[in-house]
Amino acid sequence: MMPKDTLTDHDRKVGERVATLRKAKGMSQTGLGEALGVSFQQIQKYERGINRIGAGRLDRIAEVLGIPISDLFSPAPAHDETWTLLQxxxxxxxxxxxxxxxxxxxxxxxxxxxxxxxxxxxxxxx
Missing domain, CATH: 1.10.287 (Helix Hairpins)
Structure with a gap:
């Protein structure tokens, strides 16, 4: 059994998508952090895959960015190259x-x- 706080590749990819979508909206890490009530350092940790993002926080991130929460998860295979290029x-x-x-x-x-x-x-x- 994997320890509760061990991050997976999926967790890291979600963090990368948060970074990509935040940048696409022209928002800084500080701006997103303020909207979520956390420091920009915490946003960095989420985006770099150092800290896992909880479900409630993911919902709030999607709300702040004005996107469906599903956009934070795996894009359709046709979009994989686009995601890579945007990063x-x-x-x-x-x-x-x-x-x-x-x-x-x-x-x-x-x-x-x-x-x-x-x-x-x-x-x-x-």
């Missing part, structure tokens, strides 16, 4: 700015990113 440092900030652009500007940004990624891959190749 990349800076991805949500980039998307936030990208969404403010006109369609022509978006096409230019995509072309620029594609070129930079191609150059980066070329430098890493032996």
């Amino acid at each position: 990349t440092s800076g991805a949500i900030e980039l998307l936030r700015h990208y969404s403010e652009l006109e369609p022509e500007q978006r096409a230019d940004v995509v072309a620029l990113c594609r070129s930079v990624a191609r150059l980066s891959r070329g430098r890493r190749s032996p």
